[in-house]
Amino acid sequence: MKRGYEEIMKKRFCVSAVVIVSSLFLTACGSKEYLKDIKAEKYVTLGNYKGLEAAVQKVEVPEGAVESYIEENFLAPKAENVPVTGRPVQEGDVANIDFTGYQDGVAFDGGTGTDYDLTIGSGRFIDGFEDGLIGANVGDQVSLDLVFPDPYPSNPDLAGAPVVFEVTVNSINERKLPALTDELVKELSSEGYNVGTCQTAAELEDWVYSLYDQSAKSTYDNQVETALADALMNNCTFKELPEEMVARYTKSIEENMNIRAASAGMSLSQYMLLYQGLDEEGYRAAFDEQGMQMTKKYIMYQAIADREGLAPTEEEISEEISALMTIYGYSSEEELAKSVDMESFREDLMRKKVVAFLTENGNIQETATIVD
Secondary structure, three states: OOOOHHHHHOOOOOOOOOOOOOOOOOOOOOOOOOHHHOOHHHOEEOOOOOOOEEEEEEEEOOOOHHHHHHHHHHHHHHOEEEEOOOOOOOOOOEEEEEEEEEEOOEEEEEEEEEEEEEEOOOOOOOOOHHHHHOOOOOOOEEEEEEEOOOOOOOOHHHOOOEEEEEEEEEEEEEEEOOOOOHHHHHHHHHOOOOOOOOOOHHHHHHHHHHHHHHHHHHHHHHHHHHHHHHHHHHOOEEOOOOHHHHHHHHHHHHHHHHHHHHHOOOOHHHHHHHHHOOOHHHHHHHHHHHHHHHHHHHHHHHHHHHHHOOOOOHHHHHHHHHHHHHHHOOOOHHHHHOOOOHHHHHHHHHHHHHHHHHHHOOEEEEEEEEEO
16 A cells, blocks of 8 residues: 555644534534633633734754655555675664564464565564674574564553564565656656656656745744634633533544544553553543633634634535535535534634634744654
8 A cells, every 4th residue: 555645744642732522513592612612701711912922943944855746655665675695784784674573472363474574673563583693694694682662562461562573585686776767757657656736857856845835834834823712712711611512622622533543453441551651541630630621722713713703604615615515526416514513613714713813913933843
């Protein structure tokens, strides 16, 4: 399966990320589930929201990112294995190996393989395995004393366990990458690789750069919003929040995390333990807290929108709906509404307008540069 930009560029888990819920929630009579169901200023006393100061880091595309992306996604799948003789395994080689893993002298399930092609440095095996083969020659038998990571969701019984891998090096190959040419780009396009509309090498390089640049801009914008929201929240006083609304935002966070876990081939518990070090009690407490904070933020934004007349217009809503339909391939707004909570969608448009207003009326200071 070809790896797309979304897989390469995905960010570290952030439970407070704004989520468009993927299911349609119905609002019962008298519910306070959505912002439209309440008067925001009954729940928040706004402080000063103009002239907010925010210190953020400038974000730039990292040097070499475009070349690395093209190599990994477009050149590596087209690479040829060239047999190597007269030298041992080194970083980047493809070593064909047989291996058996032992725990307390007994071969464990899933720890055996034959005629396996392993790219050294790929990180496909546990720490120490690939590095332990560097310097081995064809025909060598290598014994590797290693320890499984803890946690280890793929097999919790092996988490933190000391093991021994007996490895035989059958052959060594070098990966020879093709040159990036116009002809190769056209070939990739015809074979279904995601190269956009590119037909030349130069166009592909520019297209990949634009993907990274968009990501850098998004990272910068998220920094700005987070800094402004934090400063704004410090200026506000909140009353008891609507329980239904807190529950909705908390549910949206959990659903988003479930999607992330499923995309990684894990259960929610496995994902949260591996990436956040949280057991079920811990991550549910985190979801509850983040749901509370998200509720405060949206009520705060709505109160400003009400004061400043920043509610999304029907024209703006229609334009955004059309964009969503194009991006995700929906044939009608009715079809879109079956999978997207349209009221949450409207709330998020309001958020964007308020953040733009706060940014325009704020004092944004850039600090050190970071790469995205």
